[in-house]
Amino acid sequence: MEDLIIHHFGIVINSVDKYLENSFFTSIEKKVYDPIQQSNLVLLKTNNNIYLELIEPVSKKATTYNFLKKRGGGYHHICFVVKNQNYLDQIISDKKIKIIWGPQPAILFDNKIIVFGYTQNKELVEFIINN
Secondary structure (H helix, E strand, O other): OOOOOOEEEEEOOOHHHHHHHHHHOOOOEEEEEEEOOOEEEEEEEEOOOOOEEEEOOOOOOOOOHHHHHHHHEEEEEEEEEEEOOHHHHHHHHHHHHHHEEEEEEEEEHHHHHEEEOOOOOOOOOEEEOOO
């Protein structure tokens, strides 16, 4: 899996503005409202090539609403960039990942296709297909 690249870590939050007040990272790469996820999304630059994605659910139908209500927010997922669908299919098969959401276009990533799944370690992972 040497071609697997970490893109970002997703963090579910109550409020983008409140989070940024106390964050070590405040340099916004991109900020959007995603109607599919019903969330405000912010991509923050860090001091390396890995981003932080802030996910602020804005309705009860948001994909992360229950996570926020049950856990109060926090670390949600790790995201990898994969070179194409065939490579993703190989990873899913090899690592026995259970797909739970997607494929869907992601407005935050210029409508590239994303997929979410659970690993055998019960970790939530996201994949951005980079083709």
